[in-house]
Amino acid sequence: xxxxxxxxxxxxxxxxxxxxxxxxxxxxxxxxxxxxxxxxxxxxxxxxxxxxxxxxxxxxxxxxxxxxxxxxxxxxxxxxxxxxxxxxxxxxxxxxxxxxxxxxxxxxxxxxxxxxxxxxxxxxxxxxxxxxxxxxxxxxxxxxxxxxxxxxxxxxxxxxxxxxxxxxxxxxxxxxxxxxxxxxxxxxxxxxxxxxxxxxxxxxxxxxxxxxxxxxxxxxxxxxxxxxxxxxxxxxxxxxxxxxxxxxxxxxxxxxxxxxxxxxxxxxxxxxxxxxxxxxxxxxxxxxxxxxxxxxxxxxxxxxxxxxxxxxxxxxxxxxxxxxxxxxxxxxxxxxxxxxxxxxxxxxxxxxxxxxxxxxxxxxxxxxxxx
Amino acid sequence: xxxxxxxxxxxxxxxxxxxxxxxxxxxxxxxxxxxxxxxxxxxxxxxxxxxxxxxxxxxxxxxxxxxxxxxxxxxxxxxxxxxxxxxxxxxxxxxxxxxxxxxxxxxxxxxxxxxxxxxxxxxxxxxxxxxxxxxxxxxxxxxxxxxxxxxxxxxxxxxxxxxxxxxxxxxxxxxxxxxxxxxxxxxxxxxxxxxxxxxxxxxxxxxxxxxxxxxxxxxxxxxxxxxxxxxxxxxxxxxxxxxxxxxxxxxxxxxxxxxxxxxxxxxxxxxxxxxxxxxxxxxxxxxxxxxxxxxxxxxxxxxxxxxxxxxxxxxxxxxxxxxxxxxxxxxxxxxxxxxxxxxxxxxxxxxxxxxxxxxxxxxxxxxxxxxxxxxxxxxxxxxxxxxxxxxxxxxxxxxxxxxxxxxxxxxxxxxxxxxxxxxxxxxxxxxxxxxxxxxxxxxxxxxxxxxxxxxxxxxxxxxxxxxxxxxxxxxxxxxxxxxxxxxxxxxxxxxxxxxxxxxxxxxxxxxxxxxxxxxxxxxxxxxxxxxxxxxxxxxxxxxxxxxxxxxxxxxxxxxxxxxxxxxxxxxxxxxxxxxxxxxxxxxxxxxxxxxxxxxxxxxxxxxxxxxxxxxxxx
Numbered sequence: 001x002x003x004x005x006x007x008x009x010x011x012x013x014x015x016x017x018x019x020x021x022x023x024x025x026x027x028x029x030x031x032x033x034x035x036x037x038x039x040x041x042x043x044x045x046x047x048x049x050x051x052x053x054x055x056x057x058x059x060x061x062x063x064x065x066x067x068x069x070x071x072x073x074x075x076x077x078x079x080x081x082x083x084x085x086x087x088x089x090x091x092x093x094x095x096x097x098x099x100x101x102x103x104x105x106x107x108x109x110x111x112x113x114x115x116x117x118x119x120x121x122x123x124x125x126x127x128x129x130x131x132x133x134x135x136x137x138x139x140x141x142x143x144x145x146x147x148x149x150x151x152x153x154x155x156x157x158x159x160x161x162x163x164x165x166x167x168x169x170x171x172x173x174x175x176x177x178x179x180x181x182x183x184x185x186x187x188x189x190x191x192x193x194x195x196x197x198x199x200x201x202x203x204x205x206x207x208x209x210x211x212x213x214x215x216x217x218x219x220x221x222x223x224x225x226x227x228x229x230x231x232x233x234x235x236x237x238x239x240x241x242x243x244x245x246x247x248x249x250x251x252x253x254x255x256x257x258x259x260x261x262x263x264x265x266x267x268x269x270x271x272x273x274x275x276x277x278x279x280x281x282x283x284x285x286x287x288x289x290x291x292x293x294x295x296x297x298x299x300x301x302x303x304x305x306x307x308x309x310x311x312x313x314x315x316x317x318x319x320x321x322x323x324x325x326x327x328x329x330x331x332x333x334x335x336x337x338x339x340x341x342x343x344x345x346x347x348x349x350x351x352x353x354x355x356x357x358x359x360x361x362x363x364x365x366x367x368x369x370x371x
Numbered sequence: 372x373x374x375x376x377x378x379x380x381x382x383x384x385x386x387x388x389x390x391x392x393x394x395x396x397x398x399x400x401x402x403x404x405x406x407x408x409x410x411x412x413x414x415x416x417x418x419x420x421x422x423x424x425x426x427x428x429x430x431x432x433x434x435x436x437x438x439x440x441x442x443x444x445x446x447x448x449x450x451x452x453x454x455x456x457x458x459x460x461x462x463x464x465x466x467x468x469x470x471x472x473x474x475x476x477x478x479x480x481x482x483x484x485x486x487x488x489x490x491x492x493x494x495x496x497x498x499x500x501x502x503x504x505x506x507x508x509x510x511x512x513x514x515x516x517x518x519x520x521x522x523x524x525x526x527x528x529x530x531x532x533x534x535x536x537x538x539x540x541x542x543x544x545x546x547x548x549x550x551x552x553x554x555x556x557x558x559x560x561x562x563x564x565x566x567x568x569x570x571x572x573x574x575x576x577x578x579x580x581x582x583x584x585x586x587x588x589x590x591x592x593x594x595x596x597x598x599x600x601x602x603x604x605x606x607x608x609x610x611x612x613x614x615x616x617x618x619x620x621x622x623x624x625x626x627x628x629x630x631x632x633x634x635x636x637x638x639x640x641x642x643x644x645x646x647x648x649x650x651x652x653x654x655x656x657x658x659x660x661x662x663x664x665x666x667x668x669x670x671x672x673x674x675x676x677x678x679x680x681x682x683x684x685x686x687x688x689x690x691x692x693x694x695x696x697x698x699x700x701x702x703x704x705x706x707x708x709x710x711x712x713x714x715x716x717x718x719x720x721x722x723x724x725x726x727x728x729x730x731x732x733x734x735x736x737x738x739x740x741x742x743x744x745x746x747x748x749x750x751x752x753x754x755x756x757x758x759x760x761x762x763x764x765x766x767x768x769x770x771x772x773x774x775x776x777x778x779x780x781x782x783x784x785x786x787x788x789x790x791x792x793x794x795x796x797x798x799x800x801x802x803x804x805x806x807x808x809x810x811x812x813x814x815x816x817x818x819x820x821x822x823x824x825x826x827x828x829x830x831x832x833x834x835x836x837x838x839x840x841x842x843x844x845x846x847x848x849x850x851x852x853x854x855x856x857x858x859x860x861x862x863x864x865x866x867x868x869x870x871x872x873x874x875x876x877x878x879x880x881x882x883x884x885x886x887x888x889x890x891x892x893x894x895x896x897x898x899x900x901x902x903x904x905x906x907x908x909x910x911x912x913x914x915x916x917x918x919x920x921x922x923x924x925x926x927x928x929x930x931x932x933x934x935x936x937x938x939x940x941x942x943x944x945x946x947x948x949x950x951x952x953x954x955x956x957x958x959x960x961x962x963x964x965x966x967x968x969x970x971x972x973x974x975x976x977x978x979x980x981x982x983x984x985x986x987x988x989x
Contacts, residue, residue, distance in 0.1 A: 135373065179379045236416065239401040239409025256589040258416050277402040281395055288391045295384050299377055311380065314387075322390050329397045 012066070013363045016293045020356050023286055023341035024055050026271075031344055033248060034263040034270045037255045047263055047344050054346040058353030065357030069365060073358070074305055077121075077128045081149065084121040087114035088156035095160075103160050113347035115165045118153045120351045123172060123312035124358075125149050130180035131305040137182045140189065146173070163210050164335030168319055170194075175315030176308055179298075213334045227334050230266070233258045234328045238272035238280070245276030263344045265336055268328045287321050287340075297363040306362035313355045417587050418598070421488065425579030426520055426858075428606030430534060430569060432615040433657075433853060437525050439534055439570075444521035445496050447504065448489035449475070450513040451593060457512040464514065467503050468493045486592035489515050524667035530618050532661045532687035533611075533788055533851060535568020536670040551575045568687075568788045569609065569851065576855055579606035605858035612655035612853045617966065621646050621658045624961045624971070629662065629945065632954055638923045640947035641954065645688035645830040648962060649940045651838035651931055653868035654847030656785075657939065658962075659831070661688040690783075690791040693827040694944050697916030698753045698951070699927050700774075700822025702840060702884045704762045705746060707773040709880045713764035716746045716883045722756045729813035733759055750887035751896035753913065755821055762820025767811055770819055771798035776874040778846050779828050783835045784871050787851035794832055797825035823917055834942035837929040840884055841910070841937035844874045885910055889934045897951065898930075901960040907967050908934035911941075911959070913951030923947045926954035932963050939966055 028048060035047040043049070073080075091105050091114050104111035129146045137143065150173045157166045178187065202211065213227050237253035240246070251273045254262040262270050272280045291314050298310030317340050324339040326332030338345045340352050401409065430439040447468060449456065456479055465472040470492060482490055493500075504516060522537055539561060548558055556575035558564060564578070565571035582603035587596040625644050632641045648658040663684040665677050677685050686692065708714035724740035726733055733756060735741060741754045749757035762770060774780060780796035795801060797819040799811040805825075818824040831849060839846055848869040855864035888910035892902040902909045911930020918924060926948030931937040941959045948954030961971050 135375070175383060179376055179383065181375055181379075233416075235401060236409050236412045238398070239405050240413035242402055242406040242410065252413060252417050256417050256587070256595060258590045272398070272402065277398055280398050280402070284391055284395055284398075288387070291387050292384070295380055295387070299380050304376075307376065307380075311383070315383070318387050318390060322394070325394050326397075329394070329401055331393065331397050 007367070008364045011364045011366055013293065013297065013360055016290070016297070016356065016360060016363070019286060019290045019293060020341070020353070023290065024059075026283065026286070027342040028052060028055070029248070030267055030271050030274075030342055031263060033251060033274060034254050034267055035344070036249075038263075050346065051344055051349065054349050055353070058350040061350065062353040062357035062360070065354060066361050066364060068361070070306060070309065070358060070361040073124050073309075074128050074131075077124045080121045081125045084114060084118040085152060085156070087112070088118055088153055090114070092156065092159055103162055110346065113345075115153075115157050115160070115162055116345075116347035116351045118157070119165070119168060119172070119316060120355055120358075122150060122153060122169060123176075123309060123316065123355070126173065126176050127305050127308035127312060130176060130308055131303065133180070134304065135181035137180075137186060140186055143177070143182065143186060143190075146177070158205055161207050161210070162336065163206065164323065164337040167323070167335070168316060168337065171319035172312050172315050176312050179311045180304070180308055230260050231327075231330055231334060233260070234266050234269040235330060237269040238329060241273040241276045241280075243277045245272075245274050245279055248274050250274055264338060265324065265334075265343065266328055267343050268325050268339055271342070272328070283342075284325075287317070291318055294359050297359055297366070300366045301362050302366050306365070310359050310362055313359050316355070317352075417589075417595075418585055419487065419588055420583045420585050423582035423584055423600075423603045424520070425581050425603035426605040427522065427579065428573075428577040428858075429608045430577075431608065431610045432613050432618075433611060434614070435610070436615045438530065438611070438613075438615065440523050440525060441520035442523040443518040444494060445501055446491050446494045446517045446519045447496055447500075448491045448515045448517055449479075450489045450515055451486045460511045460514060463507060463511060464492060467500055468496070482592075487586060487588045487594040489517065491517075494519065495521050526615065526619075527668060528664040528666045529615070529622060530613060530659075531568075531664045531667050532689070533568050533613065533659055534667060535565055535570035535572075535788065536667050537563050537565050537570050538671070539563055555580075567685075567790075569611075572787055572789050573609060573852065576607040577609070579858070580604040607858070607863065608856045609852050610854035610856065611851050612650075612657060613659070613851060614657045617648060617962075618658040618660065620965050620971075621648065621660045621962055622662065622664065624958050624965075625660055625662045625943075625945075628954060628958050629948075632945075632948060638947055638949050638953075640922045641926075641945060641949070642947075643682055643688055643692070644943070644945040644948065644954070644958075645692060646941070646943045646958065646962065647689050647831050647834035648966070649834045649838055649849060649942075651841040651937045651940045652847070654835075654838070654849045655853065655868070656849055656851050659687075659689045659851070661686070661692075687788065687790065688830065688944075688946075690785060690788070690829050690831045692944070692946075693792060693794045693829055694925050694927070694946070695824075695826055695916040695918075696822040696828050696833060696927055696929075696944075697914035697924065698755075698821060699833060699836075699912045699914035699929050700820070700826060701750060701753065701758050702836075702888065702912060703774045703777055703779075703822075704758045704765065704770060704820040705750065705884055705887065706777075706876055706880055707765035707769040708761040709746075709883060710773065710876060711765050711769050714746065714761050719743050719745055720749070720757050720760055722749075722754050724756075726756055726759075728756075728759055728817060729763060731814040731817065733817060746883065747887050747890045748895075750912070751890035751893065753891075753897050758820050759817040762816050763813060765820075767797070767799055767816045767819060770816065771796045771801075773876070774826070776876055777836045777839055778874075779826075779832055779836065783829075783831055783846075784848040784869075785831060785850065786848075791831065792829060794828040795825050801825055822914065830942050830944045833927070833929045833944065834940050837911070837931050837940045837942060839874050840881060840888070841931040841940060843878060843881055844876055846871045846874060885934070888912055888930060891930075898928075898956055898960075901952070901956045902963070904972070905932070905960070905964055905967060907932045907963070909960075909963060910934045910937075913956050915950045918947065923949045926951050926956075928955040928959040930959065932967070939963070 031051055032048045036044040095104055096106050104113050126146055129149060150169055154166045154169045233253060237259055251270045253259040253273055254270045259266055259269055294310050294314040298307045301307035301310060320337050320340055323332045323335060323337045327334050338348050426441055431437055461472055461475050465475055478490055551558060551574060554575035556578055565574045583601045585598040586594050589595050625646060629641055629644060632638050644662040646660045649656050665684045677683060721743050722735060722741035724735055724738045735755045741752055744754055744757050774796045779794060781793045782791040785791050802809060802811055815824050819826060848871050850866055853866050854862055857863050890896050891911055892898040892909045897913045898911055909930055909932040911928060914927035915924040926945040928951055929942040931940045941962050943955040943959045945954035961973055965971050
C-alpha cells in the first residue's frame with residue numbers, strides 16, 4: 001500500500017470533513033435533547049454514549065478508508081456484494097424482529113442491520129458495473145446486470161419488509177444510471193415499467209401497514225390515532241417552533257412523548273421545534289453544502305468509477321433527506337428512513353461515514369498521479 | 372469526466388436545489404405562516420385543568436345548631452403510575468370493594484386520555500374496607516385513598532323536606548338555570564346539585580366557586596407538572612328561621628298521634644300529615660313538618676323505594692299537598708258576610724239542626740240543633756247552618772274574593788324551598804273552566820262556605836291565613852333562611868320580614884273574627900277541651916273536611932297564641948285523621964303547650980275534667 005504522499009494530503013477535502021463533523025455535532029446535541037428526558041432510561045445518556053462511540057469508530061473507519069485507493073474497491077466489489085446478499089438472507093432466517101419486521105442480526109451489544117450495509121455495497125457494485133461499460137449503453141440488455149444487481153438486495157429487503165430502504169435502492173439506481181449515460185429512451189422505458197409494476201406491488205408486495213401509510217399520506221385525516229397522529233404531532237412540534245424555536249432542550253412534544261420515534265425517524269421534528277425555522281434552514285443548508293461538495297468531487301473524479309460512487313452517495317443522502325424531512329412536514333409518506341448523521345442509528349452512522357470516506361478517497365485521488 | 376456526464380450531474384444538482392427549496396418553503400409555511408395554529412395545538416396537547424371542588428356551605432338552625440355539614444369520606448381510586456394498571460391490584464380491589472373486575476376494566480378503558488385523573492372506584496367506604504386496603508398497601512400499585520367531602524345531614528330525617536337532597540341528576544329546567552346563572556352559578560352537567568328543598572333553592576350560594584388547577588400532561592394523559600392554581604371559594608353558610616328543637620318535637624308529636632290513631636284501627640288511612648309553625652309578625656317559619664319523612668343520608672340507596680311507596684314520603688305536604696279545609700274556612704265566610712254588610716256579629720240566627728235552604732236539605736253535625744246563635748257562638752260550636760246562611764247571604768263571588776284576600780289560591784311566596792303550589796279557590800270561574808261552562812248553583816255556595824266544594828289548600832296557606840288574621844291583615848312572605856354568612860364569617864344577607872301585601876279587610880271585621888276564634892277555645896267551644904290547660908289564650912278553628920270518597924275526613928286546625936299578643940301560628944292537617952278533635956287539635960295543642968311551657972303533659976282522656984261532648988263537630 002502506498003504511503004500518503006503530499007499531493008493526497010493537499011487534495012484531501014477538509015471542507016467536506018468539516019461539514020460532516022459539524023453534522024455529527026448537531027446530531028449528537030439533538031439526540032441528547034430528544035433522549036435525555038426519556039424516563040425509561042436508567043442512564044439518560046444511553047443513546048448519546050452509544051451514538052458517540054459509533055461516530056468515533058465511524059470516523060476512524062472513514063479515515064482508514066481514505067488510505068486505501070478506491071480503485072481496489074472495483075476488484076472487491078463482487079465479494080462485498082456477495083457478502084451483503086448473504087447477510088440480507090441471514091437476517092431473514094435468524095434476524096430479530098423490530099417493530100414488526102426482521103431487520104437486524106443481534107451481535108452481543110450491537111444490532112447488525114444488513115440493509116444499511118447493502119446500500120453502501122450497492123453503490124460500489126453499481127459504480128463498477130456501469131463504469132465498465134464506459135458510457136456505452138445501446139439497448140436495455142446492457143442494463144440487465146445492473147438491474148439484477150439492484151433487484152436482488154431490494155427483493156430481500158422488501159421481504160423483511162422494509163419499503164423505505166428498498167426505495168433508497170431505486171433512487172440510487174436511477175441516479176447512477178442517469179449519470180452513467182443511460183439514454184433517455186431507456187430511462188423512460190424503465191420508468192414506465194416501474195409505473196406498471198407499482199399496482200402489482202400494491203397487491204402482491206406491499207403489506208397492509210405500508211398501504212395504510214401511503215393512504216394516510218394522501219389523506220392524513222383518515223387515521224387520526226395511528227400514523228396520522230404521528231404525522232400531526234410531528235407537524236405540531238415543527239409548527240409550534242416558529243421562527244426562532246422554543247430553545248435547545250425545550251421540545252415539549254418530545255418530553256411529554258406526544259411525538260413518537262422522536263430520537264430516530266422523527267428527530268427532525270424535535271430539531272425544528274427547538275431551533276425554529278432559522279435552525280431548520282441552517283441544517284438544510286449544511287446538508288445542501290454536503291451534497292454540493294460530494295457532487296463537486298464527482299465532477300472532478302479522475303475516472304467514471306469514482307464519479308459514479310460520488311453520485312450514488314449524493315443521491316442516497318439527498319433521497320434520505322427528502323424522504324425523512326419531507327415525512328415530518330407531510331410532503332412525503334411516512335417510511336422508516338433515518339435522517340443521515342442526525343437520527344439515532346448505529347449502522348446508518350457507520351455506513352454514512354464510510355460512504356463519506358469513499359467520497360473523500362475519490363477526491364484525494366482526483367488527479368492522475370504523475371510518476 | 373465527459374461532457375454528457377458533467378451535464379447530467381449538473382441536472383441532478385438542479386434537482387437537489389429544487390428539493391431543498393421545496394423543503395424550506397414547506398418549513399416556512401408551517402413555522403411562520405401556520406405558527407399560531409400549531410403553537411395553540413401544542414399548548415392544548417400538554418395543558419389541561421382539573422376542577423378543585425369548593426366545600427359546600429353548611430346549614431344551621433336559628434340558634435346555630437348544625438343541620439347539614441360535610442364530612443370527610445374515603446374514596447378508593449386507582450391511578451396509572453406510568454406503567455399501566457396492575458392485574459393483581461385490580462383483582463384485590465374487585466374482591467374488597469365488591470365490584471366486578473370487568474366493571475373496573477371497562478371504567479379504565481372509559482378513561483382514555485384522562486389518566487391524570489384518579490379513577491374513582493367507590494365512595495364513602497367503610498372503616499373495615501379502609502383497614503383492608505391499608506394492610507395491603509405495600510403490594511397494591513396505584514391505589515389511592517382520597518378524602519372527599521360527603522354531605523352529612525346531621526339530623527337525618529328531621530326537616531328532610533326543608534333541607535332537601537343533592538344528586539347528579541340533570542337540571543332540565545331552563546328557568547332554574549337562568550336564575551342560578553344570575554346568582555353567579557353556572558351548572559355543569561354531571562355536577563352534584565341540590566334537587567329539592569333549600570339545597571336546591573340556595574344552590575348558587577351553597578355551592579361556592581370551584582377552583583382550578585392547571586396541569587401539564589403527557590401523551591398518556593399522565594400528570595407531569597403542576598402550574599397555576601385558583602383556589603376554590605367555599606360556599607356560604609345558611610342560618611335558618613327553623614328551631615331544630617321545635618321541629619323535632621312537632622315531628623315526634625305527629626308521629627305519636629298518627630301511630631296511636633292507626634293503632635285504634637278506626638282510621639287506617641291516617642298516614643300523612645303536615646304542620647307549620649310560623650311567626651305571624653314576620654313570616655319566619657319555626658317548624659314545618661311533612662309526615663312521613665325519610666333519611667337524607669340514605670337517599671341514594673333508598674330513592675327508588677321511596678318513589679315507589681304509596682303514598683311516597685318525598686313530596687313536602689306542607690306546601691305541595693292540597694286539602695279541602697272544612698270548617699277552618701268559616702272565618703273566610705264570616706269575613707265575606709261581614710265585609711259585604713250581610714251580617715252583624717251579634718245578629719241572632721236559629722239553628723234547627725236540619726233545614727232546607729236553596730232547595731237543598733242541610734244538617735248540622737249529628738243533626739243537633741244549636742238553637743239561637745250569634746257569630747261568636749256559631750264559630751265556637753262550628754254551626755254549619757249558620758255559615759250556610761252567611762255564605763248564601765254573601766254569595767260565591769264574595770266568598771272567593773275574600774278567600775284570595777286571605778292568601779288562598781296562589782302560592783304564599785315561600786321561595787326558600789321550591790315547589791309551592793297555588794291550591795284552588797272555589798269560584799264560578801273555576802267551575803266554568805273545569806266543567807266546560809257549567810253554571811254555579813247556590814247549593815254549591817253552601818258547600819264552599821264550609822270549606823268544601825272545589826276549595827283545596829296547602830297547610831302553609833292555612834298557616835298564612837291564621838297569620839293574616841292574627842297580625843291584622845298583613846301577608847308576610849313566609850321564609851326559612853334568615854342569614855347568609857360567607858366562608859370568612861361575614862354576614863352577606865340578613866333577611867327582614869317582607870310584607871307582600873295588605874289584605875283588604877277591615878280591622879273591625881278582623882277583630883270580630885279573632886274574637887270568634889278565641890271563643891273556640893273557651894268553655895263550650897270545640898277546642899276548649901284540648902286548650903283549656905294552656906297558660907296562654909289560644910285563638911283557632913277546628914275542622915274536619917269531607918274527602919269526597921269513603922275515607923275518614925281530614926282533620927284540621929289553624930290558630931295562633933297568645934290571643935292578646937300573637938307569637939306563633941300553628942296549622943295542622945292530618946290526612947284522613949277523622950274529626951278535628953281526634954288528630955289535628957290535640958297535635959296543635961301539644962305544639963303550643965311545648966312552645967309556651969317547654970313540656971308536654973297533654974290532656975289524657977282519663978284525667979280530663981270532662982270528655983269531649985259527643986255530639987259536637989270539631
